[in-house]
Amino acid sequence: MVTLTLSTVTFDHVKIVVLIRIILGVHQPMTNQFAVSPGAGILRPATQCPSPNQDDRLGGSEPNLVIIHGISLPPGEYGGTYIESLFTNSLDWSAHPYFGEIEGMQVSAHLLIRRDGEVIQFVPFQRRAWHAGESCFRGVSCCNDFSIGIELEGTDESPYEDAQYDCLMAVLAAIMAAYPAIELRRIAGHSDVSPGRKTDPGPAFDWLRLYDGIRLGNAQHNDE
Numbered sequence: 001m002v003t004l005t006l007s008t009v010t011f012d013h014v015k016i017v018v019l020i021r022i023i024l025g026v027h028q029p030m031t032n033q034f035a036v037s038p039g040a041g042i043l044r045p046a047t048q049c050p051s052p053n054q055d056d057r058l059g060g061s062e063p064n065l066v067i068i069h070g071i072s073l074p075p076g077e078y079g080g081t082y083i084e085s086l087f088t089n090s091l092d093w094s095a096h097p098y099f100g101e102i103e104g105m106q107v108s109a110h111l112l113i114r115r116d117g118e119v120i121q122f123v124p125f126q127r128r129a130w131h132a133g134e135s136c137f138r139g140v141s142c143c144n145d146f147s148i149g150i151e152l153e154g155t156d157e158s159p160y161e162d163a164q165y166d167c168l169m170a171v172l173a174a175i176m177a178a179y180p181a182i183e184l185r186r187i188a189g190h191s192d193v194s195p196g197r198k199t200d201p202g203p204a205f206d207w208l209r210l211y212d213g214i215r216l217g218n219a220q221h222n223d224e
């Protein structure tokens with residue numbers, strides 16, 4: 001049996017902060033959970049599911065913007081493999097009446113974060129994914145050229161899962177470390193870059209939670 005007394009245990013500042021967050025149930029990103037490989041921009045560990053819907057970034061430029069999306073197929077239904085099928089051009093358009101409305105679409109995103117926090121990568125970050133469509137960020141159009149697209153499985157109106165926020169924060173920490181031009185103010189929603197045309201990730205997405213989580217993660221990282 002091991003007996004510890006408080007006088008024999010020393011905590012540094014970071015450990016105390018982490019302990020308090022655990023006690024209070026504050027969700028925080030695990031900043032060292034993911035990493036982006038140099039070169040192609042593969043996220044590890046993430047399930048790899050290559051999409052044919054990708055091409056080169058103009059001039060080989062690096063991404064400097066992240067666009068957050070929401071998606072579910074059919075809308076409002078979670079689970080299954082319809083999203084992977086859509087992004088790999090293998091969706092059976094007759095499997096659901098809604099699929100007839102999007103028949104023939106060739107789209108993709110760099111990442112999908114499922115309700116349980118599983119991360120699937122369809123396109124390496126150094127390549128262009130086809131997620132934003134007609135779009136503009138601070139006067140610069142064609143956001144696919146310079147952005148990373150992250151889909152969260154969900155709808156505009158229902159809350160996203162804790163596991164998705166935790167995972168998104170951890171993934172963004174890895175992305176921001178790999179591409180320093182992506183700072184907090186360069187993380188936007190699809191509705192921000194395609195106003196009037198797109199509404200995702202919707203009012204259900206908690207932007208303050210995301211921003212505060214990233215700031216907390218950065219502060220903890222700087223303390224270490």
Ligand SMILES: [Zn+2]
Pocket residue numbers: 068069070131190198200
């Ligand atoms: Zn979208």
